[in-house]
Amino acid sequence: MTGIMSTPTVHEPARSTPVIGEYDVVVIGGGPAGLMAATAASRHGMSTLLVEMYGFLGGAGTMGGLATFCGMHARVFGTDVQSIHGYADELLDRMRALDGLNEPHLSVADRIQALSYDISALKLAADELVTSGGAEILFHTRAVGVARSADDRIDAVIVESKSGRAAVRGRFFIDGSGDADIAAWAGAPFERSEKLMYPSLMFRINGVDSDEAGEAWRVVREQMEQAEAAGTHTFPRKKPIVRPQRNPLEWRSNLTQLSNADGSPVDGTDVHQLTRGELQGRRQVWDAFEFIRDHTPGFRDSYIVDIAPSVGIRETRRILGGLQLTEEDVLGCADFDDTIGVNGWPVEAHVTGDVAFRFAPVDSRGYNQLPYRMLVPQRVENLLVAGRCASMTQGGQSSGRVTGPCFAMGQAAGTAAAMALGAGLGGADIDVSELQRRLESDGAFLGLELPV
Ligand SMILES: Cc1cc2nc3c(=O)[nH]c(=O)nc-3n(C[C@H](O)[C@H](O)[C@H](O)COP(=O)(O)OP(=O)(O)OC[C@H]3O[C@@H](n4cnc5c(N)ncnc54)[C@H](O)[C@@H]3O)c2cc1C
Known part of the structure; x- marks a missing residue:
């Protein structure tokens, strides 16, 4: 402190x-x-x-x-x-x-x-x-x-x-x-x-053209891997989950990973680490969203409709x-x-x-x-x-x-x-x-x- x-x-x-x-x-x-x-x-x-x-x-x-x-x-x-x-x-x-x-x-x-x-x-x-x-x-x-x-x-x-x-x-x-x-x-x-298991901050994207997006969840991971291999991006976590909701205008996104300065997982019983996790998580959300919007079919006019009220703690x-x-x-x-x-x-x-x-x-x-x-x-x-x-x-x-x-x-x-x-x-x-x-x-x- x-x-x-x-x-x-x-x-x-x-x-x-x-x-x-x-x-x-x-x-x-x-x-x-x-x-x-x-x-x-x-x-x-x-x-x-x-x-x-x-x-x-x-x-x-x-x-x-x-x-x-x-x-x-x-x-x-x-x-x-x-x-x-x-x-x-x-x-x-x-x-x-x-x-x-x-x-x-x-x-x-x-x-x-x-x-x-x-x-x-x-x-x-x-x-x-x-x-x-x-x-x-x-x-x-x-x-x-x-x-x-x-x-x-x-x-x-x-x-x-x-x-x-x-x-x-x-x-x-x-x-x-x-x-x-x-x-x-x-x-x-x-x-x-x-x-501990790493926490994540979840978010949802709206305004997706679902016809154009189709089964885009199958390509997001590959696109991220290619961008990392090309050296244009680094992502905090592999195996992203980006999937449509009941109304496929909206997609949920689970692809952040929250860590301390030394790389250790954010501890959900430490308020300073939780605070850091919220700030870092929202930054990661924006970076991931920009990438998805710019690279995934059907996401061109999409926007973040919600960042979860709280970081999600696994353990x-x-x-x-x-x-x-x-x-x-x-x-x-x-x-x-x-x-x-x-x-x-x-x-x-x-x-x-x-x-x-x-x-x-x-x-x-x-x-x-x-x-x-x-x-x-x-x-x-x-x-x-x-x-x-x-x-x-x-x-x-x-x-x-x-x-x-x-x-x-x-x-x-x-x-x-x-x-x-x-x-x-x-x-x-x-x-x-x-x-x-x-x-x-x-x-x-x-x-x-x-x-x-
Ligand atoms: C980012 C993330 C993604 C996940 N994805 C999935 C998924 O897709 N599907 C799935 O099934 N599971 C998923 N999980 C697992 C998820 O944690 C569990 O499914 C589940 O929510 C755990 O249930 P719980 O009731 O034990 O605890 P929690 O869901 O953590 O609920 C604890 C509750 O207690 C309240 N609380 C805590 N402390 C106090 C206190 N001192 N006083 C009063 N209230 C308090 C909290 O506000 C909260 O409402 C995910 C977890 C995380 C973190």
Whole structure:
């Protein structure tokens, strides 16, 4: 940090913090995992609050500008099938009703299906889904700490917003922050890779002549490689994704890579690095856009319609839960007795200057099961952790972090929290076969037989 600094700390006087609500379940973070967790907890009869620091739900899917659901499908012995169900089906139905969801398309060198969507439709559908079961939402509110009632129990999360600093009491908490904020503050063990996966800043282009552009996504990569070989351009990352949206006037673009001055990945838990990432990302967006506009058929009159509200963070803290999902589990299509859902996405490693994809064998079942133990932190009884900060190694997380498995983890965490409260147990002690029964009766696919 530069600037004038006299003493390294300031003293803040102790103060009493008002409690602004008491709930059975408090979910922090309204991304794919958190929004499903809040839906599940409320539908299982719990008074539920979802705390989200932005003014809309969807997490990286909205504030990060993704516009594609990955990991909703698996290639099962050569056939593409939807492998994530449950409340996710209802979310997709609501998005379809808003005319904001595409049919699945083939992605990653035609090896796996993905689903593109309109970001506004996800915002609206997520609002509807979460509130439909009675969960309340507190937008524009950031969790900044926890108060504990015992070494192994959280009493309240401390939040800050335009209304000031406050506490929200809960009997059970679900950390869907993506960064394991709550778990870390509550003292649950976590790890952080020595070298994180690189973040990106997404953007969308409008005004594309779709007839002329055709399947231009197949040529952008080659054009960029040729320009680099000719020495006219350098790009921060290979394997760009530039694809049309439901209305092909608009194309989404995923081709930036955010780094520090020494080349290391921007860390999403460091505000100085985040700031640098935003500035660098917007510069990269403009450079990439200019290149695409000037070289790609159909893009001559196009313009940037949106740069995502925030840089997209792929990886920060990951908790050390009852079991870590590994890359070997993903590539070997592993089974677990305590399965709560499945994951059919390949390992997608965002390494320096490139993205490396690694798939389960072509003739395999194409998905691994997700064990409940991924969601169960050590040391904190009334907490579950779902989404990209669940218990996975870096290789496992490079696959399991995408939206589909995060939906599955979120639904399982919310359902499990309701069961734990119903039985007066900690998250680690619930009856997992009963959890599996409830998830299946709510439509989830646990991978116990082949999907249809
Ligand atoms: C650039 C990029 C591109 C990607 N592309 C795709 C893609 O095309 N398809 C795909 O499926 N996946 C993609 N991913 C993966 C994506 O991260 C996951 O799909 C998913 O969004 C992770 O879900 P999550 O709920 O765990 O966390 P997040 O989506 O990160 O959501 C966390 C939520 O918690 C909120 N939050 C965080 N901290 C606090 C706090 N202290 N207080 C209150 N609220 C808080 C955040 O605002 C956010 O809404 C991409 C990721 C990135 C970064």
